[in-house]
Amino acid sequence: NAGCYKSCTFLWQVTYSFLFSWLCHSVSAQLHYSIPEEMRKDSVIANIAKDLGLDIKELSLRKIQIVSYVSEKYFSVNTENGNLYVKDRIDRETLCARTASCLLKFDAVVENPLNVFAITVQIQDINDNAPIFFHKTVDLEILEFTLPGTHFILQNAEDPDIGINSVQTYKLSDNQHFTLSEKTSIDGSKSPELVLEKPLDRETQSTHELILTAVDGGNPTKSGTALVKIIITDANDNFPIFSQEVYKVSVSENSPINTTFLTVSTTDQDEGSNAQITYSLRKTSENLLSSFMFNINSTSGEIKTNQKLDFEVVQNYEMSIQAKDGGGLVAHSKVLIEVIDENDNPPEISITSLTSPIPEDSAPGTLIALIIIRDQDSGENGEVDSLITEKLPFQLILSSNKYYKIVTKNIMDREKAAYYNITIKVSDRGSPPLSTTQSIRLDILDVNDNAPTFSKRTYTAYVPENNLPGASLYTIQASDLDIGENAKITYSIFSTNTEDFSVSSYLSINIETGVLYSQRSFDYEQHKDFQIQVTAKDNGSPTLSSNTTLIIHIMDQNDNIPRILYPAPEVSDSVSFEMIPFSAEEGSLITKVVAVDADSGLNAWLSYHFIQVAEPSYLSISQRTGEIRTSRGFQQKDVLKHKSVVLVKDSGVPSMSATVTLSFILADNFQKAVPKNTNHPHSEDSPPNLQMYLVIALVLISFLFIISVLMVIIAKYKQSKSLQTMGSLSTNLYSPVDPRIHSQFNNGTLSLPYSYNVCVALDSSESEFSFLKPNQNFPIDELIDANDSGTGHENLTETLASNGLVKVSANYKWVKIESQSYISSSVF
Known part of the structure; x- marks a missing residue:
C-alpha cells in the first residue's frame, strides 16, 4: 500500500544518506545526509559524532554546536549522544520553492581542539501538495468560425512539488468539440492547450463548460480541477503575436523605482478594434511577487520596477505577460528577469567564542577568539579581506572558509597594557569596497612578574634626640607594578650598622604601611645615626622582594649642661x-x-x-x-x-x-697676698690703722706660735729623730701638670706648677708667717687642713707625715696647697 511504499522509500533514503555521509567523511571530513521533508519533530537523522569520528564521551566537553543562519531553526544536536535531530517542521516548498535540489548547509563546531565540519542535508520532496489552478474558472472567447485544429492556451496548474510529484498530465471532460493537448516550451514547462476539433455554431450553442483536471505523478496521485467556460463570439480570427516567446533581461538591484528595463511588443493582422492590443501581467501563485515588484504599461508594453530590488532576497523573477486584442484574442509570453548583484551589503562579523581574561604570560599561539565573517553579496562583492587594524601582539588566522582565529603573537605585559581593544576590520572586494569593524575587549590577567621597587636606593631621615617612644619617624614605601595580591607589600627591617645592638630595640616598622616607629628615646651622645635595610616583599607566588637603605641621623638637642x-x-x-x-x-x-x-x-x-x-x-x-x-x-x-x-x-x-x-x-708676691686674705669679713673695708693693728697682732701670735713649736719639738725629741731622716719633700709625690695647660696660662699669673707649704699660727690673732721653699713638683689642686678633721696634734703629726711633711708642734697648722695651673687656695 501507499504507506508501506512511503516508509520503504524513506528507509532507503536514510540508508543511502548514511553510506554517502560515511564516504564523504572519509574523503573530505564533510557529511552529506538526505531526508524527506515533513519528518516528525525530534526524529533522528544520524549520529554525526560517529560519522565524524568523535569520541561520544568527550562531546559535552568539546561543546559541539551547530552554526548557521537558517539550519539552526530546523536541526539540533544532542551533546550527550551526538544524534542529529529534526527540530522543527521542514517544508521543502517553503525553503526551496521549485529548485531541483534543496540543500540545508550548516557547520558543526567542536572545541578543545577547535574543529569545524561542513554538513549538508538534502531535503527530498514528497507528494504533499495537490495541483491547483490559480483561477477556478477560465473564461475563453472563441469566434464562431474558428477553424478546427485551432489551439487555445489554457492556464497551467501549479504544484509546489517537484519531479514526479509535480503535475504530469491534464485531462479534459468529455465533449464533442474540444480535445486537450500539451505544449512544451523552451524552458521545459508544459501548458495545456484546448484544440478545436469541430466547427462551432454560436447560434446552436453560445457557451461550453468543460472541466480541466491536472494530475501529478505521486503515489498516491493527487489532482486539481478548473472550470473552462467557453464563450462563442464573432469575427476576430487573428491572434496577437509577441516578438519573442521568452524575454530574458538583467536588472541591477540598485535600480531606482520606475526604471524601465524592458518593452514588449506584439503584432496582430486584424484591423480596427481587433488589432488594438492591451498588455497585462498574468497573475498566478508563482508570479504574485513579480506582479508586486513590477508593472507593465497596458498600451506601450513598457515594464518598470515597482519596488526596490534586493539580490540577497530574490535573484530571479519570472513573469507571464498577456496581450489581448480588441476582439478578445490573447497571446502569452514569459519574461525572465535576472537581478544583478551590487556591492550593497557590508561584511558581517560574529563572535563564536571568546576567552577573556588571559594570563599575561600566555604562550604565543594561545587562542583568544573564534569569529565568523560573512558577506551576503556574491562574486567579488562577497569575497572579504580581514585584518587587525592596530599593531597588537595578536594575529588573525583563517581557519576555514569563513572562520577566523585570533591568537596571541607575542608575550604580553599587563603592566604596559592592562587590556586590549582588538579591532577587526573586514573589507570586501567590491567596487567601491564596503567594510565593517568590530572591537573585542581582551583583559590581561596579572601574574607576579614585578618585584616591589623603591624610588631611591638610599633614604635619609633626620630625627631629634629625646623623642617620645612610639612616635612615627619616617614613612618609606615601595611600589609594585602588579595588582591585587601580587602588589600587596609587607615591610621588614634589619640593621646594617657595625655596632653590636639590636635594631628592634630602637626601631619598628608597620609591615603594611611602611611607617617607621621609635621603640625608645634616642640619645645623640650614644648613637649619632642608624643605618638599616628595609625589605619590601609582595604577596605573589612566588614572592618577590627588593631592598633599600635608610640612614637615620639623630639630631642633637640641647640636653647637656656645659x-x-x-x-x-x-x-x-x-x-x-x-x-x-x-x-x-x-x-x-x-x-x-x-x-x-x-x-x-x-x-x-x-x-x-x-x-x-x-x-x-x-x-x-x-x-x-x-x-x-x-x-x-x-x-x-x-x-x-x-x-x-x-x-x-x-x-x-x-x-x-x-x-x-x-x-x-x-x-x-705671695707673702703680700696672705694678709689680704684674713678671715675677717670686713678686712677690705677696714681703715689703714686697723690693718696695722692686725699685722702687729699677727706678729705677736706668730711669735707665740714659734715658742709653742719649740716646746713641742723638745717634748717630742724622740719622735723628731725619726723625722730628721726624712729629708725634704719628695718631688715625685705628685704628678706633674699637663704642659698644655701651662702654655695657656703662663701670662699674667704664677709660673706653673708651684707647690707651697705654709706654716700659720693656730691663733688668728697671730700674724707671723713661715714659708717653706717652694716644691716645683708638689701639686696644689687640693687644700688639706690637718686640723679640720677635729683630731689632736698626735693625729696631726701622723697626717703630716703621711703627706710627706715634717712634724711641727701642736700649736701650728700645716697646710698643703696644690694646683696644676695656679695657686688655687687662700691661706687663713
Whole structure:
C-alpha cells in the first residue's frame, strides 16, 4: 500500500544518506545526509559524532554546536549522544520553492581542539501538495468560425512539488468539440492547450463548460480541477503575436523605482478594434511577487520596477505577460528577469567564542577568539579581506572558509597594557569596497612578574634626640607594578650598622604601611645615626622582594649642661684663687675658664660671662674663649681681693649654663697676698690703722706660735729623730701638670706648677708667717687642713707625715696647697 511504499522509500533514503555521509567523511571530513521533508519533530537523522569520528564521551566537553543562519531553526544536536535531530517542521516548498535540489548547509563546531565540519542535508520532496489552478474558472472567447485544429492556451496548474510529484498530465471532460493537448516550451514547462476539433455554431450553442483536471505523478496521485467556460463570439480570427516567446533581461538591484528595463511588443493582422492590443501581467501563485515588484504599461508594453530590488532576497523573477486584442484574442509570453548583484551589503562579523581574561604570560599561539565573517553579496562583492587594524601582539588566522582565529603573537605585559581593544576590520572586494569593524575587549590577567621597587636606593631621615617612644619617624614605601595580591607589600627591617645592638630595640616598622616607629628615646651622645635595610616583599607566588637603605641621623638637642674643666669642679666648690701682680698691664691674661659641652653644633657653642663681679671691675672676660684679662692698670690703693662668678652657657634653645666662682688676689708676691686674705669679713673695708693693728697682732701670735713649736719639738725629741731622716719633700709625690695647660696660662699669673707649704699660727690673732721653699713638683689642686678633721696634734703629726711633711708642734697648722695651673687656695 501507499504507506508501506512511503516508509520503504524513506528507509532507503536514510540508508543511502548514511553510506554517502560515511564516504564523504572519509574523503573530505564533510557529511552529506538526505531526508524527506515533513519528518516528525525530534526524529533522528544520524549520529554525526560517529560519522565524524568523535569520541561520544568527550562531546559535552568539546561543546559541539551547530552554526548557521537558517539550519539552526530546523536541526539540533544532542551533546550527550551526538544524534542529529529534526527540530522543527521542514517544508521543502517553503525553503526551496521549485529548485531541483534543496540543500540545508550548516557547520558543526567542536572545541578543545577547535574543529569545524561542513554538513549538508538534502531535503527530498514528497507528494504533499495537490495541483491547483490559480483561477477556478477560465473564461475563453472563441469566434464562431474558428477553424478546427485551432489551439487555445489554457492556464497551467501549479504544484509546489517537484519531479514526479509535480503535475504530469491534464485531462479534459468529455465533449464533442474540444480535445486537450500539451505544449512544451523552451524552458521545459508544459501548458495545456484546448484544440478545436469541430466547427462551432454560436447560434446552436453560445457557451461550453468543460472541466480541466491536472494530475501529478505521486503515489498516491493527487489532482486539481478548473472550470473552462467557453464563450462563442464573432469575427476576430487573428491572434496577437509577441516578438519573442521568452524575454530574458538583467536588472541591477540598485535600480531606482520606475526604471524601465524592458518593452514588449506584439503584432496582430486584424484591423480596427481587433488589432488594438492591451498588455497585462498574468497573475498566478508563482508570479504574485513579480506582479508586486513590477508593472507593465497596458498600451506601450513598457515594464518598470515597482519596488526596490534586493539580490540577497530574490535573484530571479519570472513573469507571464498577456496581450489581448480588441476582439478578445490573447497571446502569452514569459519574461525572465535576472537581478544583478551590487556591492550593497557590508561584511558581517560574529563572535563564536571568546576567552577573556588571559594570563599575561600566555604562550604565543594561545587562542583568544573564534569569529565568523560573512558577506551576503556574491562574486567579488562577497569575497572579504580581514585584518587587525592596530599593531597588537595578536594575529588573525583563517581557519576555514569563513572562520577566523585570533591568537596571541607575542608575550604580553599587563603592566604596559592592562587590556586590549582588538579591532577587526573586514573589507570586501567590491567596487567601491564596503567594510565593517568590530572591537573585542581582551583583559590581561596579572601574574607576579614585578618585584616591589623603591624610588631611591638610599633614604635619609633626620630625627631629634629625646623623642617620645612610639612616635612615627619616617614613612618609606615601595611600589609594585602588579595588582591585587601580587602588589600587596609587607615591610621588614634589619640593621646594617657595625655596632653590636639590636635594631628592634630602637626601631619598628608597620609591615603594611611602611611607617617607621621609635621603640625608645634616642640619645645623640650614644648613637649619632642608624643605618638599616628595609625589605619590601609582595604577596605573589612566588614572592618577590627588593631592598633599600635608610640612614637615620639623630639630631642633637640641647640636653647637656656645659661642664667646666678648669678650674676643676672640686676646686671651685671651695673657692679658687688667682693672684694678679700690681705690675700687670691692661689686657694681661690672668687665667682662662675652660668648659666643654657634650652636645654639638650651636648647642655646644659656649659663651663666658661675669654674672657677679665686684665694683669697680678690674677684669674682663672673652665671651668666646673664656680668657680673663685685666681691663686697666692697678694702683696701691685698689682693693686687694676680688670675688667673681663666671657663667658658662651654650647657644641652644633654651640655653643651659654652669657657673664657677673665682677669687682674685692683687699682690706682687705671695707673702703680700696672705694678709689680704684674713678671715675677717670686713678686712677690705677696714681703715689703714686697723690693718696695722692686725699685722702687729699677727706678729705677736706668730711669735707665740714659734715658742709653742719649740716646746713641742723638745717634748717630742724622740719622735723628731725619726723625722730628721726624712729629708725634704719628695718631688715625685705628685704628678706633674699637663704642659698644655701651662702654655695657656703662663701670662699674667704664677709660673706653673708651684707647690707651697705654709706654716700659720693656730691663733688668728697671730700674724707671723713661715714659708717653706717652694716644691716645683708638689701639686696644689687640693687644700688639706690637718686640723679640720677635729683630731689632736698626735693625729696631726701622723697626717703630716703621711703627706710627706715634717712634724711641727701642736700649736701650728700645716697646710698643703696644690694646683696644676695656679695657686688655687687662700691661706687663713
